Amino acid sequence: MRAVDLIHKKRNGEQLTFSEIEFLIKGYCQGEIPDYQMSAWSMAVFFRGMTKKETADLTMVMAHSGDTVDLSAIHGLTADKHSTGGVGDKTTLIIAPLVAAIGVPVAKMSGRGLGHTGGTIDKLEAIAGFQTELARDDFFAQVNDIGLAVIGQSGNLTPADKKLYALRDVTATVESIPLIASSVMSKKIAAGADAIVLDVKAGSGAFMKSLEDAEELARAMVDIGTEIGRRTAAVISDMDQPLGFAIGNALEVAEAIATLKGQGPRDLEQLCLALAAHMAVLTGRTQSIEEAEALLREALRSGAALAKFRELVVAQGGDPTMVDEPERLPAASAFIEVKAGSSGWVSGIQAEQLGLAAMKLGAGRATKDTTIDYAVGITLRKKVGDAVSAGETLAVLHTHQGHEGLDSIINETAAAFTIGLEQPLLKPLLLSIVTADETIRL
Secondary structure (H helix, E strand, O other): HHHHHHHHHHHHHOOOHHHHHHHEEEEEEEEOOHHEEEEEHHHHHHHOOHHHHHHHEEEEEOOOOOOOOOHHHOOOOOOEEEOOOOOOHHHHHHHHHHHOOOOEEEEEEEOOEEEOOOOHHHHHOOOOOOOOOOOOHHHHHHHHHHHHEEEOOOOOOOOOHHHHHHHOOOOOOOOOOOHHHHHHHHHHHHHHOOOEOOOOOOEEOOOOOOHHHHHHHHHHHHHHHHHHHOOEEEEEEEOOOOOOOEEEHHHHHHHHHHHHHOOOOHHHHHHHHHHHHHHHHOOOOOOHHHHHHHHHHHHHOOOOOHHHHHHHHHHOOOOOOHHHHHHHHOOOOOEEEEEEOOEEEEEEEEHHHHHHHHHHHHHHHOOOOOOOOOOEEEEEOOOOOOOOOOEEEEEEEOOOOOOOOOHHHHHHHHHHHHEEEEOOOOOOOOOEEEOOOOOOEO
16 A cells, blocks of 8 residues: 555545555554655545545544543443634533533543633633643542543544644645544544534634534534444534633633523523533433423522532632632733724624734733733623724723733724624524534524
8 A cells, every 4th residue: 555546546536445544644643654745635635525434434543543531431421522612612611510410421621722712721720729630540530429520631642633733734734624523523532422512613703714614514523423423413603703701711710600600691601501402412311402401501590500610620629719709710910991982883793803812911822832821811891782882891901011012902802893883683693503314504
């Protein structure tokens, strides 16, 4: 078997076998196939695509290129959730304890943030003492004990995906649906959960800008999960503006706590309930989405979900008083109000632009080595559809005196808001549901 023959085969639109895909990926990881040949193959895939079978085979080869997690030691069917990334997306902080509170075990491996999208692990580490690394046996034992654990991803989880993604990033082959889908799903498969719910974002603040592209990606990922025997569904949600009002690590933890108290932003609660309900149905905890949502709303109302989050914090060494009193979370020392330059209605918010502004304040990483400031970020005072008067506050920057480039960040934040003369029609938050059997536009 030769790499050049497989490049030629894919260039001509032919289907590769499992053994051929395995040969390519293993050879690349072991240094036997050079970058230039793997780049050529990636470009052939970019233009010719892959079949469902090829995409599933690629996913499994990458999933088994490094460590895999066997969750059979955990009692019951486990659920996992993955978001394709967004601004203000703190859903894992809410969904994991919420689902665990109704009896669905959650053994979650999460990542850190890079660029304008935040990472769950960074947010949890804003809580003093919270340990995001657990030995595997301790991880299993904690899930069996309290129904929930959230840890950082293993350093050797899907190394083939890491190597291939780095190559795609510099060869203009990132935007390939089969390659994106196999990248996401290989990590989820390696992490071992029985049921996988995908939160696929669509809009200006998301990787997939259109609903059609988001649906195509969601369908590819659900098909992979179905093909290899994992219960999988996707919820496509709007990311034309940030989710909730808080952007930044400690700020998002505080907003998640408010949501677990039933006092959070409506859009954030709505998305969390939808994702959590699908996790409950896929694991067999409930028979219908309606039954699941009723149980989940009761867990919020009764305080059971908040209590489960506090239990998680205690179990992983965090300071529970930060859950009881969120004002004890890291806080900025300076607060700058960004004002509207004209009156009207907020007709658009560039979520990605606000995410980048928060990153420049120190809430995110420009590179993997960047040190995060847990206290800084942005809170919105206005969302799309809100009326605004000239001079009224659009957002508040949480920062520190003397932060470099602050004037530029203020201008970028203000420019992220579009103010029109007419009240805009509001888009729904939930756009589509993709299951093994169908795609439903909402």
